[in-house]
Amino acid sequence: MFERFFYQEKGLFLQSLHPMAAISYLGGLLVLALLFTNPLYLLGLLLVILLCINAVQGWAIWEIYFRLSLTIMVLVIIINPLVVRAGETIIWWGPRLPVFGRLTVSLEAICYGAAMSVRLLAIISVFCLYNLMVHPDKVLSVLARFASRSALVLSLATRMFPAMIRQLENIREVQAVRGVDFHAGKLRERLPRYAALMNILLLSSLEDSLEIAEAMQARAFGSGLRSCYRQDTWRPRDSLCLGGSLLALAAAVFGQVKGFSTFSFYPQLGYLIQGPMTVVVLIIILLALSVPVVLSWGWQRCPYFKAKI
Known part of the structure; x- marks a missing residue:
């Protein structure tokens, strides 16, 4: 039962990436999940992560992660509106309670709780993807150098x-x-x-x-310099995935600095799309992050393409 949560070799494209390329890609996904506040960007990022999970045939495992995180997500959506009172659009006035005062539920607090739930699901999905995609021994072999x-x-x-x-x-x-x-x-x-x-x-x-x-x-551990039993080869696929990760991070930083990918929840909800650049930056980020998914699709269907990358 528990073995499904750990890495299993399936001979898939994402599992064939160099450990450094895979870690860089997953690290980029994690950083973006922590960086974004715009719900559109969070949903787009979650979509890319789910496509990657589909590429490693991990839907069954992700469903277990989703069920485990669903309770926390619901609690965040329920508790946040009851605790946070920074929103101005009050949609429910509750009774007065000792110490806490009068309970209020604002639209901004509900939206913020929903967005943070999506962020939480994206972060959990990244770790799920890590377990399905990266062999732990390969990662530790790289660190051992x-x-x-x-x-x-x-x-x-x-x-x-x-x-x-x-x-x-x-x-x-x-x-x-x-x-x-x-x-x-x-x-x-x-x-x-x-x-x-x-x-x-x-x-x-x-x-x-x-x-x-x-x-x-x-094996004479500690008697001298460490030798490597197996060397991981850096291939064109690794360069493409790493380039996509760096491009997505650069576009995300540009969007954050210019305010294209930001979103304000309090005191009033801002605009999801603040202009054409909001959509342009989002498309660039999603396309850059989708490079491994596209390569995986071609790797499975075209032997010539598989041999070249």
Whole structure:
């Protein structure tokens, strides 16, 4: 069950990108999600992220992320209008409460809560895309060139939880084959079974740690400069994706400085489209961010194009 949340090699285009290109693209998406306040820009950014998730065949996983974040999004939309009173367009007057005073709900607060919910969903979707798109070992291999010991600690830490989940499932299956039912009986009767399960998991984890230490010693870890088992090749596809990310960031900064991509919620709602440049900057950003999606589409349908990039 939990393995679906972690990286799975599928041989897709976005998974074939160089780790630095993939991290740069995902980092650009995250920065833009934190930077934008205009709902149109946030929705456009979310659309691009969803297209990328579709390109890595991750709809089933994203739906789980969406269900988990839906509750928080609804709470933000509900709580923000009740707490924030900066809006001038009051659409509901509530009763007076001690300390808080009279409750009011403004249109601006509702719109702000909805926009922040879209931003939250975009940020969560970026992390979902990261899990589907980037192999953690490749990322840590790149970082290991600059700080090998820190990268080793990060690698062990990031692999610990998925490995423990897989071990736990294997141990549970073995125990079930032996006739142990973890769901039968009352809580007091089930606790000893789970305690035995945790004991086996602890022993298995200790054995794995000893094996890792022996492997590090056999490979002479720390005795000299670190060598790389596999070198990731920088290809034209990586340059195109990196160029698209940089172009999108440059256009976003230009739009923020000139005020084309900004939006004011308080004290009154501003204009979503402040002029033609608002649409122009938005189109440039979306087209630049869509470069990996377009390349993925061509990579799947044209063998010649696949060979060239």
